[in-house]
Amino acid sequence: MEILVPFATDAPKTRLSPILSAAERQVFARAMLRDVVDAIRAAGHEPRVLATGSLSIDASVTVDERPLDAAVNDALEGHFTEGETAPVDEAVAIVMADLALATPPALERLFTADGDVVFAPGRGGGTNAFVSRHPDFRVDYHGTSYLDHRDIAASIGANVDVVDSFRLATDVDEPTDLVEVLCHGAGRSRSVLEEAGFELETADGRVTVTRPDRVSEAGPDERDQSG
Amino acid sequence: MEILVPFATDAPKTRLSPILSAAERQVFARAMLRDVVDAIRAAGHEPRVLATGSLSIDASVTVDERPLDAAVNDALEGHFTEGETAPVDEAVAIVMADLALATPPALERLFTADGDVVFAPGRGGGTNAFVSRHPDFRVDYHGTSYLDHRDIAASIGANVDVVDSFRLATDVDEPTDLVEVLCHGAGRSRSVLEEAGFELETADGRVTVTRPDRVSEAGPDERDQSG
Numbered sequence: 207m208e209i210l211v212p213f214a215t216d217a218p219k220t221r222l223s224p225i226l227s228a229a230e231r232q233v234f235a236r237a238m239l240r241d242v243v244d245a246i247r248a249a250g251h252e253p254r255v256l257a258t259g260s261l262s263i264d265a266s267v268t269v270d271e272r273p274l275d276a277a278v279n280d281a282l283e284g285h286f287t288e289g290e291t292a293p294v295d296e297a298v299a300i301v302m303a304d305l306a307l308a309t310p311p312a313l314e315r316l317f318t319a320d321g322d323v324v325f326a327p328g329r330g331g332g333t334n335a336f337v338s339r340h341p342d343f344r345v346d347y348h349g350t351s352y353l354d355h356r357d358i359a360a361s362i363g364a365n366v367d368v369v370d371s372f373r374l375a376t377d378v379d380e381p382t383d384l385v386e387v388l389c390h391g392a393g394r395s396r397s398v399l400e401e402a403g404f405e406l407e408t409a410d411g412r413v414t415v416t417r418p419d420r421v422s423e424a425g426p427d428e429r430d431q432s433g
Numbered sequence: 434m435e436i437l438v439p440f441a442t443d444a445p446k447t448r449l450s451p452i453l454s455a456a457e458r459q460v461f462a463r464a465m466l467r468d469v470v471d472a473i474r475a476a477g478h479e480p481r482v483l484a485t486g487s488l489s490i491d492a493s494v495t496v497d498e499r500p501l502d503a504a505v506n507d508a509l510e511g512h513f514t515e516g517e518t519a520p521v522d523e524a525v526a527i528v529m530a531d532l533a534l535a536t537p538p539a540l541e542r543l544f545t546a547d548g549d550v551v552f553a554p555g556r557g558g559g560t561n562a563f564v565s566r567h568p569d570f571r572v573d574y575h576g577t578s579y580l581d582h583r584d585i586a587a588s589i590g591a592n593v594d595v596v597d598s599f600r601l602a603t604d605v606d607e608p609t610d611l612v613e614v615l616c617h618g619a620g621r622s623r624s625v626l627e628e629a630g631f632e633l634e635t636a637d638g639r640v641t642v643t644r645p646d647r648v649s650e651a652g653p654d655e656r657d658q659s660g
Contacts, residue, residue, distance in 0.1 A: 327599065327616070327617065329613065330613075330640045348635070349638075349640060350616060350640050353616060370536075370538070370539055370598050370599050371599055372556075372597050372598055372601070373597050375602070382557070385557055385558055389554070389558045389579060389580060408577065413557045413558040413559075413576060413577050
């Protein structure tokens with residue numbers, strides 16, 4: 207199975223800017239990417255990173271500067287075009303780089319599920335990972351991509367399976383998502399947050415994250431410039 | 434397996450008040466409860482509702498006015514005390530009433546998993562459902578209950594398993610959670626939202642819900658009084 211992990215090298219994870227500086231977001235995004243690559247390897251596959259720019263990582267990297275949809279759709283087309291001389295039933299998978307909770311067992315459930323197209327939906331209508339065994343399946347990640355992707359699969363006559371995984375549904379985009387990393391994560395992603403001083407905190411019955419060692423008045427980017 | 438579904442009959446789902454009136458929240462909370470009861474039955478079990486007040490529902494109801502922890506812990510103790518004359522290995526499960534995405538397959542994974550205590554974690558550090566086969570396991574739902582419950586299990590020597598399910602991890606508490614019901618839900622919960630006019634909407638790359646037929650200036654409670 208060919209497995210691609212798209213990764214934006216420039217200004218990743220901007221929605222975490224209220225609590226992480228630009229430099230910290232770069233470090234954290236790369237930590238999540240490395241955790242995803244490790245989990246895919248532990249599930250028995252060798253992933254390739256599809257990056258928007260050059261990247262230093264112990265993995266095969268293909269640079270494609272185009273937006274996500276164009277880069278992924280080109281890769282999907284290329285997979286099955288090359289497949290003319292290879293086994294036509296070999297699958298291709300796309301796994302997002304911010305699935306900090308991904309574990310080998312969760313990924314194995316995705317990779318081994320039947321279906322021309324197998325989705326791991328993300329929270330908020332997203333598509334966090336999928337496997338395609340159909341040469342005509344293409345992506346459109348804008349908006350409720352999970353519903354759109356189901357429509358695309360139906361329009362090409364592909365049968366669909368869905369993997370019900372909290373770990374694969376949890377992409378880390380916003381400050382509250384860090385709660386999930388500190389509760390359920392491991393590896394580099396969690397270490398980066400712990401070393402940055404993040405802790406779980408309960409307020410008004412809801413669990414959030416806090417950085418007790420930081421002065422709350424200073425924005426993270428200001429702090430970075432002074433440090 | 435004894436399966437209990439705790440349900441607060443008074444003022445449920447207050448965090449949905451920005452988009453649902455008090456009367457609507459009552460209807461929606463009961464719709465979710467009925468969907469959970471149906472899913473448990475379709476998984477082959479007959480649940481009992483542990484309600485804080487009287488409730489009209491086609492299911493066995495036990496009224497316990499105490500807070501959640503006290504009511505559930507009393508039920509857990511009662512289960513294993515009765516067990517002195519029954520098979521001691523019979524399990525008891527607690528399933529939250531707001532798991533609007535729960536399906537029979539997701540619940541079967543929970544009910545059939547090994548482990549003295551089996552957790553289905555919820556988003557934000559919660560515990561959305563669990564099975565206990567250990568007479569000494571007790572709950573503490575405040576804060577990061579998932580981590581606390583793991584500690585409690587460890588303190589009594591219970592071995593733990595965890596079910597990785599997006600459907601069971603999704604409790605419906607806040608307006609953004611309605612996105613999940615409209616994307617992945619079925620049954621009464623989804624119907625109630627659709628009949629109330631909710632639709633999915635994409636704004637700034639994020640998916641949210643909207644009620645196009647409502648005047649946005651009026652709060653839901655005001656609307657209710659005028660209607």
